[in-house]
Amino acid sequence: MSEICPKCGLPTDLCVCEAIVKEQQRIRVYREKRKWGRDVTIIDGIDDKNINIKELSGKLKSKLACGGTGKSGRIELQGDHRERAAEVLIESGFPADNIDVE
Numbered sequence: 862m863s864e865i866c867p868k869c870g871l872p873t874d875l876c877v878c879e880a881i882v883k884e885q886q887r888i889r890v891y892r893e894k895r896k897w898g899r900d901v902t903i904i905d906g907i908d909d910k911n912i913n914i915k916e917l918s919g920k921l922k923s924k925l926a927c928g929g930t931g932k933s934g935r936i937e938l939q940g941d942h943r944e945r946a947a948e949v950l951i952e953s954g955f956p957a958d959n960i961d962v963e
Contacts (some may be wrong), residue, residue: 890963891903
């Protein structure tokens with residue numbers, strides 16, 4: 862007998878909670894200038910209670926070959942990776958309509 866998800870009531874192998882959470886989020890991808898003119902790509906708007914920020918930031922850092930961090934609901938990547946970061950987020954299951962690239 863498989864376990865039942867407490868949120869959606871489906872068996873854990875058929876659970877759609879994470880997919881529903883991904884569809885409801887509004888993600889903003891933008892660039893900031895830090896001191897000495899360094900670019901930092903910020904990914905903001907991800908709900909850290911339902912999605913593992915550390916796992917997602919690790920995936921982004923490895924795909925984009927850059928350093929960065931994931932903390933308090935936002936991911937910071939070293940360098941200007943706005944377009945490519947949005948593509949990786951779409952590959953991860955986030956809908957393209959909910960991602961704003963500035």
